[in-house]
Amino acid sequence: MIYETLRKYFGYETFRPLQEEIIQAILDGHDCLAIMPTGGGKSLCFQLPALVQKGTAIVVSPLISLMKDQVDALRANGIGAAYLNSTISPSESIQIFRDVISGKIKLLYVSPEKLLSQDFYRQIKTIDISLFAIDEAHCISQWGHDFRPEYTQLNFLSREFKAPIIALTATADRITRSDIIQQLGLRKPQTYISSFDRENLSITVLPGREKYENIKRFIGKRKNQSGIIYCLSRKQTEQLANKLNGEGLDAVSYHAGMKDSERQAAQEDFINDRVQIVCATVAFGMGIDKPNVRWVIHYNLPKNLESYYQEIGRAGRDGLPADTLLFYSYRDVLTLKQFIEESTQKDLLTQKLERMQQFADARTCRRRVLLNYFNEAYDEDCGNCDVCQNPPAVFDGTVIAQKALSAIARVKEQISSGLLIDILRGSARKELIDNGWAEIKTYGAGRDISYRDWQEYLLQLLNMGLFEVAYNDGNKLKLTSLSRDVLFDGKKINLVSPEEAENRWKQQQEKKQPQNKVEELDNALFEHLRSVRKELAAERNVPPYIIFSDATLKQMATSKPITEFAMRQISGVGEFKYEQFGIIFIRAIMDFNQFGNTNEKQATNRYQKTYDFLKKGYNPEEIAERLNLNIVTVCSHLAYLYESDYDISLQEFLEKKELQKIEAALLTPGLKHELKPIYDHLNGEIPYHKIRLGLSIAKKEQD
Structure with missing residues (x-):
């Protein structure tokens, strides 16, 4: 039953380590504490049992963005899910609860504040609850690094409800684990601690000198890859983002001093692949479920290994290789020590910082130091850190x-x-x-x-x-x-020698092997599939990885499935997603195979087909149907042709009032001239494909 559900909804054939044991424990009615690394598949541990059991699972999540992300991903897999928080209106809340009662919603995400309200308590007392999942459970402990006082009031769940409770977190030492169990009042819980080893993450530490030049060198070797740069101060995030933008890179800053709307815009741009880099304080990250972050840089030394581990864990969540780089300086230590002097937990925080320093200054395998800190025996060198690859002289x-x-x-x-x-x-x-x-x-x-x-x-x-x-x-x-x-x-x-350490790293960067012909071809197909995915995501107003992860696209690019059977064998292609997107990606692969190995040739052919149909008198909807493309893609083709001075007109596909509204929106100060910002500004009154045409008309008129 659970394997059938795994394949049907999530598109996987096998479980990751400990997932099956945790799922079975919940199905047997046991409370659980699951400690699993970021990207280790924690969410599946409660999502799958929610699907196979009667009733609705209540999931407590600390951040609105995290709820939305997970609900979007569940819905993309054909799973009934919703969330309740401060962004939901009373009328929407009523409808969601009706859907819960009717059995349409299997997972309901709520904030801790919502769960603690009397109205919500009275409502959930009347429904079948399959389980409670407390996500980011380290927030319950004062020893945890993201302490949230509201979490400490959740112990009523174990007293008032019989449904099993699972608490999940990526990082919790012994004292935090004990605190979670006690504070939640878990009933004879079964504790599962997965390996903390993220083998796909490379780990490098450099002296804190020539930071900017080294960051440019690092990013230059990772073009078009998403990454996060963590900084100690708000000012640093803004200065660094400005400098990178001056180099022609797409970067935004993110910190707690920004307006909510500014932070939200920065986060959405990053999640939707509209910007490559976020320069952020530690305020950024807990709500980020983006699996294709390919690198994380720490501009300054983190305050402890728990924070460091969680922050680098935001890279490579899809299991593909990812790189991490930490800069380490004497000034960072002084700054952090001064913060500690003002704390009421000075002794504990001092010990944690000292362990962080020992890691940064290690002359043996860094992964061994890191995993041993989390009480995981690791008795061989990893081969994927700077010390292993270039032992310091x-x-x-x-x-x-x-x-x-x-x-x-x-x-x-x-x-x-x-x-x-x-x-x-x-x-x-x-x-x-x-x-x-x-x-x-x-x-x-x-x-x-x-x-x-x-x-x-x-x-x-x-x-x-x-x-x-x-x-x-x-x-x-x-x-x-x-x-x-x-x-x-x-x-x-x-x-x-600090200079010797830096030179070794620079030499390693220069030694990166160029791709062979097969790799170049596969990578070109991968980039083509990414562009198809981005168009589909824009049409549906979801992040691209909600359609398919990079790992799934990589597998498609390597195995090149062109039949239904072959496509269904790709990890991450479940039944619902195949029905929605399978044929689209099969056609994309066939187009790539037929029309050459460059995106330019493929694009030219697609534009030509669209143009030919248009000249025969077909409208955009009819062209989309005949070419088996979504309407936003077809309108993107038309916009390109129009801006490239082909003899076509777009005005006939827009009502005059629609074009006027789009042009008025473009005059709004601070509004980005992109599909989603304009769509939101117009309250969804004009569909994406028409906005795309309107943007093109406005651009041509300005020229």
């Missing part, structure tokens, strides 16, 4: 360490790192002269090392515990017991 840095520690001692531990470097480099700053620090023995002893390299070496010495920073006393540097071992007992210190 160390050198004897004992003399460098002795110079730095001696200078700290000679100024009686009264200086910060910046002043220490100035002393070691022999700076003529007035402050140094006035305090007599230019007279100490180590003044100028490190002038052969650049300021930036001294910062990197001090960071390594800090991580080794050779000195501490008094964050509550002007960031003054203090010696430790280990300092004596280096200064007086001859302890050897090995360091890594």
Whole structure:
């Protein structure tokens, strides 16, 4: 039964690790706690049992965007689903509940606030509930990194209802897991902890120097790929996005200081592949279900490994290879330590930051460090991190360490790192002269090392515990017991050259292998299928990945199915999706095979067919029917032909009032001249294909 449902609605033949066990436990009536990595298939664990059981599953989700995303995806698979939150009007809410009662809705997504309301409580007491799913369950714990007080009031579910409860999260250490179970009052729960290993993610850490140039180099090797850059401050997100836009890249910023409408627009542009890059603070991400994020960059050091793991986990959710890059600097550590000083959980947060530093400074396989933090034994090198691929070359840095520690001692531990470097480099700053620090023995002893390299070496010495920073006393540097071992007992210190680490990474980027002929052909077909998908998504007003994931398109591009049987064998092509899109993608593959291996040739042929039918007197709807294309695609062809000065007219396919409304919308300040923004502005009164024609007419008139 569950395999039949898996194939019918989701298009998969097999389960991912632990999915089948969790589903069976729910069907047997057990409460569950499921800890599974981002992209590990958590949602299926409650969606599938909801489909095979009587009644409706209530899913608690913390973000509106996350609810909408999942409901859109379920509906695209032919599954009855809806959500209730602050965006739903009272009349819509009434209709949704009628659909629940009639059995049309198998999964109902709600916010925690909605679930806690008395009206909703009275309503759900009257219906059959198959299960409760608490998504992003780490929000319930004060030890979690996204604490939401509303979640702590959900323990009434286990007291008031008999339906099984499943709590799900991607990241939770032991203390958070225990807190989730206790706060929700789970009844003898079965706990499932999947492997935290995301093998498809490459992991790289670089010194925090030449960040922008290295980011450009990184993105330049990943053209047309979606990615996220996480920054520590709002200002950084805006500055970085502006610089990237100046390079001709499509980037937007996202942070909590923006207006809700601005954040929503940035998120939707990214989800719908209208922009390639989001420069964001950690405010961005929990509600992002976009599976084809191909890379994540951390512009600054994250505050702990839980946050880092969850943020890099937003890349490669479709299982295809994805890259992560973390920049790490002494300044980041100081900034985060100052944040911690203002916290009521100083000891715990300090320990977590230190583990984050140890990961960033690791000289052994980074994946081993990361997985061991989550209590998962991983006893071999991964081969997919920078340390494994290019082991760092160390050198004897004992003399460098002795110079730095001696200078700290000679100024009686009264200086910060910046002043220490100035002393070691022999700076003529007035402050140094006035305090007599230019007279100490180590003044100028490190002038052969650049300021930036001294910062990197001090960071390594800090991580080794050779000195501490008094964050509550002007960031003054203090010696430790280990300092004596280096200064007086001859302890050897090995360091890594920051320049050497950066050069190794640059060489690795340049070594990326060019595609062979077969790969080039498959990639050209993949890009063609992506363009078909984008047109279908625009017509239906959903993100492209709701139609098919990149992983599904990659499989199509490789196996090139041109029969119903072959297409149904593609992972991700369920019954409902085949009925909607199967023939369209089969025809797209056949067109590609017939008309050459470049998108340009295929496009020219499609435009020519549309033009020929138009000249024979067919209207856009009739052309779409004969070419087996959607109407938005046909109108896109017509718009291209019109703008390319073919002898055709578009005005006859629009009513005069419709064209006037479109032209008026284009005069609205700040409104993007794109299909969805205009469609929304006109409250859906004019369909997408007519807006496409109107845009073309307006553009031609302006020219």
